[in-house]
Each structure stands twice: as structure tokens, then as C-alpha cells.
Amino acid sequence: MPEGGFVDFEVEVRPPGLARRFLRPQVGFYCDGRAPFKPLPRHQAFPMLEWGLNWVISTHAHDHLVLHAAVLERDGRALLLSADPGSGKSTLCAGLVHAGWRLLSDELALLELSSGRVRPVARPISLKNESIEVVRGLGDEVELSAVCADTTKGAVAHMRPPADSVARRAEMALPAWLVFPRFTRGGQLSVEPVGKAHAFMEMVRHAFNYGFLGASAFDALAGLIERSETFRAGYGSLTQILPEIDRLTAADRS
Amino acid sequence: MSGVGVLDTSLIAAVLAEPGRVAGLDAAAWSVLIGQARNAEMLGQLHARLSCAAALHFAPQAARRHLDLAWQLSMRHREAVRWEVLHIARALRKLDVPVVLLKGAAYALADYPAAEGRVFNDVDIMVPHAAITTVEYALLDAGWIPQIVNDYDQRYYRRWMHEIPPLEHKSRGTVLDVHHTIVPPTSGVVPDANVLLERAQPLNGLESDRLGMFRVLAPEDMVLHSAAHLFFNEFHKGLRDLYDLHRLLTHFGDVPAFWTVLRRRAFETGLEQPLNDALQHCARVFHTAVPEVELAQVVRARSWRGVGALRDWMLRRALLPDHPSCTTSSVRFARWMAFVRSHWLRMPPGLLAVHLLNKAFRSEA
Known part of the structure; x- marks a missing residue:
């Protein structure tokens, strides 16, 4: 987003906890620290990012x-x-x-x-x-x-x-x-x-x-x-x- | 030990207490403010507060967009709650049962400042215990269906809770909680529900003909319910609920008699502890104008060592917004404590054990 420095949403795709980094590795999608979905297997990280971004847009872009x-x-x-x-x-x-x-x-x-x-x-x-x-x-x-x-x-x-x-x-x-x-x-x-x-x-x-x-x-x-x-x-x-x-x-x- | 070297208030709380602070915020701080407000479900309230203090223009355009959208959303919610309450009126009119609106729906329909900018997730009503079956059947007739169909949960609600299992309307998807009192009887605190109903007040609305059947709790009881709801629960929306309390206390507190009756009702209902918590934390976080004599009462009632100090440590953290800017490991631990505590407060140990075992060994249907 343009506007110098203002961040609308902070999103990340990361392991949900330490254990899930190694044991059947998973990733979760986080928007400002909160997870709207259940985690997925790690190799699905990219589709998860896409679905997460779609979720952010469709639940917030109400203009x-x-x-x-x-x-x-x-x-x-x-x-x-x-x-x-x-x-x-x-x-x-x-x-x-x-x-x-x-x-x-x-x-x-x-x-x-x-x-x-x-x-x-x-x-x-x-x-x-x-x-x-x-x-x-x-x-x-x-x-x-x-x-x-x-x-x-x-x-x-x-x-x-x-x-x-x-x-x-x-x-x-x-x-x-x-x-x-x-x-x-x-x-x-x-x-x-x-x-x-x-x-x-x-x-x-x-x-x-x-x-x-x-x-x-x-x-x-x-x-x-x-x-x-x-x-x-x-x-x-x-x-x-x-x-x-x-x-x-x-x-x-x- | 309380709060030494720990940030025990958040940017959103500081700004709601003193809106003038936004004048000095840079873009990064605005990002944090908007993020905290959004996660606390308080963006609409933030808009209302800034607008009232003529401070909205300080918001950079990108932040302003979030605030304006949240304000519009809250207006839509306001309409939707009124619409929903009209449907409830239609379903229950013929029963001739007193129906008390609780929490958000009450603030909205009574047009209290606590409703400004607020969003609502469900509608809560309270009816006499003796009428609960009749009311439930009338609602089922009118298209509400139970959200929970699991036998154990159905029994659990009906036997132990202060409400029947939540109902969802089959076409509108709205959720309705039907209560017969304001706290779970298993908590050991049993306010006389008949007194709550007797003291309830009619709505001073323009549509008093169509909404004439509805009541709201008397101001003092409304505050006590809001305090009990917050401090017996898990603090999921802790800061939002505390702000509700701040707005209620500020609104009702102009009348000196309010504080005397509030104290008396807290004693009668057994809700002195949640009231004291509410007054202490409202004054601490939002600088609520609580009379000196009341604050002195709060201090007298508290134990500052052992369990009392631990409570204080936990509450200060559990009342922070659920946002990465506030979530340290000690906050995470405090939230977990608050979760455990809420179950402990609501149920005696034997019942809690049975309840947890049942939840643990249930196969997810």
C-alpha cells in the first residue's frame, strides 16, 4: 500500500509452534497475530498464502x-x-x-x-x-x-x-x-x-x-x-x- | 510486584482514555493502533471517540479508511440488531412474558453511549425461568434452531448454565442467547432473578408500541451484569468489555444516587468482587470518573499479597488487546491462567472434572 509507512495488515505464513517445525511440519496463516484458519502441511504454504490474502480482502475491503x-x-x-x-x-x-x-x-x-x-x-x-x-x-x-x-x-x-x-x-x-x-x-x-x-x-x-x-x-x-x-x-x-x-x-x- | 517494568496498557487504551495523544503518532504507530483496535473489535469505538474529540483529522488517509469503514459497519450492525429484535418481538408477543434485552442489544435499543461504534455478534435476552420452555418453543416455531445438537452439551447448558443452548435463525443466520439469569448458577453466586426482572426498565424508544414488550436491566444491574460477564469469563474481548463498562459508568455516574444503589445491589447479588475489579481496571485503563469513596472501597476489599497480587498481575495482562504488539510470553501465560480461572469460577471442581473428561473423550462428530 502506498502511504509512507502505514501498514494495513501484517500477514505471515509460519509454523504454528516449535514442535510443528520438525514433526509433520505445518504452516499457519496469521493476520495481525491471529489465525483465521487451521494450519496446513508445510508444502502447501503458497496456496495458504493465497487463500489467506483472499480472506483478508474479502472480509475487510468493505469500501x-x-x-x-x-x-x-x-x-x-x-x-x-x-x-x-x-x-x-x-x-x-x-x-x-x-x-x-x-x-x-x-x-x-x-x-x-x-x-x-x-x-x-x-x-x-x-x-x-x-x-x-x-x-x-x-x-x-x-x-x-x-x-x-x-x-x-x-x-x-x-x-x-x-x-x-x-x-x-x-x-x-x-x-x-x-x-x-x-x-x-x-x-x-x-x-x-x-x-x-x-x-x-x-x-x-x-x-x-x-x-x-x-x-x-x-x-x-x-x-x-x-x-x-x-x-x-x-x-x-x-x-x-x-x-x-x-x-x-x-x-x-x- | 504489579506491573513493574511491564507495559500494562496498550496504545488503543491510552488513545481511548486521551484521544489527544493521536496528534503525535507517526505512520508506524497508527498501524499498531489500527491493528490493536481491529483485533480488540474496537475500531468503531475508536472512530466514535476520535470524532467526538475532533481528532479524526490526525489520522493518515490509509488509517482513516479503516476507521470510516468500521464506523459504517457499526451503523449496519445497529440497524441489524434493531431488525433482529423486531423479529424476536414478533415471535414472543403473544406469550405475555417480560423479555429483558441484555448486553449489546440493550445498549443499542436503549441508545446508550456504550453502543456507539460497537459491533454485535449475537443478541442476548433474559426471561423468567418459569417461562423458558414456552419462550424456546415459540422461538423454534418462528425459525430459530439450536446451534448445538450434541446431547451432553444440551444437558450441560440446561442443567448447569444461566442460559439455554444458543439458537440460530435458519434463514438470517443470527444467533440468539436466551438467559434466565445473569451468571451461571454453578459459580456459587446466585442473584435473585426475580428482583432483576422487577427492577428492569422499559425502553424510552420512539417505537415503544412495537418494542413495548422489551425491558433493559436497571442501570446498576446492567453494570453488574457487564462486570460479571467480563470477570467470570475468558477475556477474549476483555478490553472491549471493559470499555463497555467505562461507557456505562460514565453515562450513569452523573446521578450521585447511582453509586449508592450500585454498591447496595453488588452486595445483594453477591457480585462485589467483579464490581471492584471493574471499577479498579476502568479507572486504571480509561481514567473513568469513579468517586473517591468507591475507589477507597475497592482498595479496602483487596488483598495485595499472595492470590490478590497474582490476580492483579493476571488481569492487567488479560485485559490487553490480542495483538502481536502486546503479546509477550507473560501475557500468553496470563491468558492461559485466565482461561483456567474462568472454568474454575464457573463450576465446582467435581463438575469441572466430569465436564473436562467428557470434552476430552468425545469423538468429534
Whole structure:
């Protein structure tokens, strides 16, 4: 955070006690000395750091509506991808980043209440299970962390975000598209518009602090839906969906 | 031996006592202040205190953001508590049973300064012991469900505690504690619950028609309950609870008769020890305006050697915020002592042994 010297949160990932340094080593995530989760085996330290940071953001950043969505930007306009876990959101996000979109976040859309713009959290993209190999296959330039095989969410690896996305992490973007992706193995490409009311209700489900923010959350979400084109996209491979996203987002780009 | 060479107050407590101190804080000190306040669940109260002392503008922008968000959160909580209490009113209206709001919900609905900036984790109510089953069934009918389904815990609460097992509303997720008195009977202190109910007062709210069925404890009983709750427990939110006491005492203390009645009620309820602890530590930490004669009483009642000195050593540490800036190994040890002590105070040794054995050998379902 900018502001000379002020620290919002002090977080660390460290062994929970002396014994756990040696005996079946574990790590815990600590925010200002307190542990919101149970410790994990030591080799899961990196995923734990990621989940811990997500926890800190989603439980404290209440000047934003926090949505479970990936966010990308091109030509100053943001594309949100929102879906339940396992729908291929992060894989598609990695694919779009590889195709040149700027990464704002692979997991949390921070919609600023005062401006309706999305604040970037440009961090490594978290990939799970089969999607790790799919993203590795995008090309040699993709940099992946070591795979952590046995987390509660299955195998996890992280993709390095482009330097440009990280450098521009203070640059917010106004949403223009909201897509609900749904990957199915061997699925056909199908893209259809989603009614605004449906999209709104679906996003309420994907908001972390909707009930908490009350009326201001409603207004922020209404603003997002109002200014976005909303689609549902079913697909069976990145090669089907990537050109289609290009087409959808090019159609009304001037 | 008490507190020699040991920091026995925290930055957050010092600032709440003297808000003008923030004028000299650098960014690093603000980080500590905000961190301590957040972990103590007192960010909203800090905002209220600084705002009242016209000292908010001293906060660097990044710190101010945390304070403002906490203040907004506390306003949301205030609304939510009122909303929840209206639901309780709807569920219990037809029973014609007196219902007393306790702790946070009472401060909020009675609009006491103790509610300013405060957040609430649950709602606590007290009803006559004879009505507790009727009240419980009415609440179950209206969508509250028991949080605890384990047989032993259910029996433990019903047989030994001052409340029935916590209820959670099935759609709102809010937690409701239904009490029939203010301290666990197993602690050996048994205030006459009927007197507490008789002395309870109506709310002077604008919505007195819809909330007309609710009472709050009389000022003196409210202070004694708050003191008993803090000093019989584990000090998880020790500093926050002590600040509640400070605000209650400051609010009620303007009326001279309050202190006389407070002393008398402490004697009648058997809660003199927690009251003395409350007065001593409020005056020490927050400079509460406790009358000299009361402080003299506190000093007379204390033993300064042996167990008394140990208590003092423990309480000074257990009342620090749970933040790395305060957590030395002696503080950690004091917290552990406070945890053990809270069980010791609440149960006679035989019952405690049975309780601990049961907890230890239970297979986690």
C-alpha cells in the first residue's frame, strides 16, 4: 500500500509452534497475530498464502463490493468472468491473459462503491487439477509454479502474471462485459445473452459482502449490470471460446 | 510486584482514555493502533471517540479508511440488531412474558453511549425461568434452531448454565442467547432473578408500541451484569468489555444516587468482587470518573499479597488487546491462567472434572 509507512495488515505464513517445525511440519496463516484458519502441511504454504490474502480482502475491503469473479481489461474496458468453482473461470482467465488481456484478478472483483470501477489485485493465477496442464500447453512462455498435489481443492499451481499487469495494478477499469462461463468436457460452443435481472440475482450469489453492505451493494451491483453486456458461455475447449470472447467484445468496441 | 517494568496498557487504551495523544503518532504507530483496535473489535469505538474529540483529522488517509469503514459497519450492525429484535418481538408477543434485552442489544435499543461504534455478534435476552420452555418453543416455531445438537452439551447448558443452548435463525443466520439469569448458577453466586426482572426498565424508544414488550436491566444491574460477564469469563474481548463498562459508568455516574444503589445491589447479588475489579481496571485503563469513596472501597476489599497480587498481575495482562504488539510470553501465560480461572469460577471442581473428561473423550462428530 502506498502511504509512507502505514501498514494495513501484517500477514505471515509460519509454523504454528516449535514442535510443528520438525514433526509433520505445518504452516499457519496469521493476520495481525491471529489465525483465521487451521494450519496446513508445510508444502502447501503458497496456496495458504493465497487463500489467506483472499480472506483478508474479502472480509475487510468493505469500501468495495467483493465479487467472486475474474477480471480482465482491454482498451480501458473490463470483462468479468463469474462462475461457481470448477466451471473453468481461472483457466479461461489464464487463456485471455495469454491472448493479451490485462489481468486485474483471477478470483476477486473489487468493485469500488464510489466509482463503479474495478480495483486490480494482480496476483498469480491459481489453477487447479486438469487446468494446470491445459494452461501449460498454451506455450513455453507460460511460467507455472511447482504443483502442490494434495490440497483440499485438489492439485494447485500458480501462473506468473504478466509484468505489465503487475506494473499497472493501480489502474482501475470500468466494467463493460459480464460473462458466466461454463466448461464441460467435450461440450459445444453456445453463447447467449442473459437477462439483466437474472444476471443481477446470479451475482448476488457471487458477492461476499452483499448482505453486509446493504443498499450500497444493491446500487453498486445494479450499476455493474446496467453498464455491462451479459452473456452465458458454454464451451468444451479454450480454442472454441477464446475467439468467441474476441468477437463478443469487439462487436461494440469502437 | 504489579506491573513493574511491564507495559500494562496498550496504545488503543491510552488513545481511548486521551484521544489527544493521536496528534503525535507517526505512520508506524497508527498501524499498531489500527491493528490493536481491529483485533480488540474496537475500531468503531475508536472512530466514535476520535470524532467526538475532533481528532479524526490526525489520522493518515490509509488509517482513516479503516476507521470510516468500521464506523459504517457499526451503523449496519445497529440497524441489524434493531431488525433482529423486531423479529424476536414478533415471535414472543403473544406469550405475555417480560423479555429483558441484555448486553449489546440493550445498549443499542436503549441508545446508550456504550453502543456507539460497537459491533454485535449475537443478541442476548433474559426471561423468567418459569417461562423458558414456552419462550424456546415459540422461538423454534418462528425459525430459530439450536446451534448445538450434541446431547451432553444440551444437558450441560440446561442443567448447569444461566442460559439455554444458543439458537440460530435458519434463514438470517443470527444467533440468539436466551438467559434466565445473569451468571451461571454453578459459580456459587446466585442473584435473585426475580428482583432483576422487577427492577428492569422499559425502553424510552420512539417505537415503544412495537418494542413495548422489551425491558433493559436497571442501570446498576446492567453494570453488574457487564462486570460479571467480563470477570467470570475468558477475556477474549476483555478490553472491549471493559470499555463497555467505562461507557456505562460514565453515562450513569452523573446521578450521585447511582453509586449508592450500585454498591447496595453488588452486595445483594453477591457480585462485589467483579464490581471492584471493574471499577479498579476502568479507572486504571480509561481514567473513568469513579468517586473517591468507591475507589477507597475497592482498595479496602483487596488483598495485595499472595492470590490478590497474582490476580492483579493476571488481569492487567488479560485485559490487553490480542495483538502481536502486546503479546509477550507473560501475557500468553496470563491468558492461559485466565482461561483456567474462568472454568474454575464457573463450576465446582467435581463438575469441572466430569465436564473436562467428557470434552476430552468425545469423538468429534
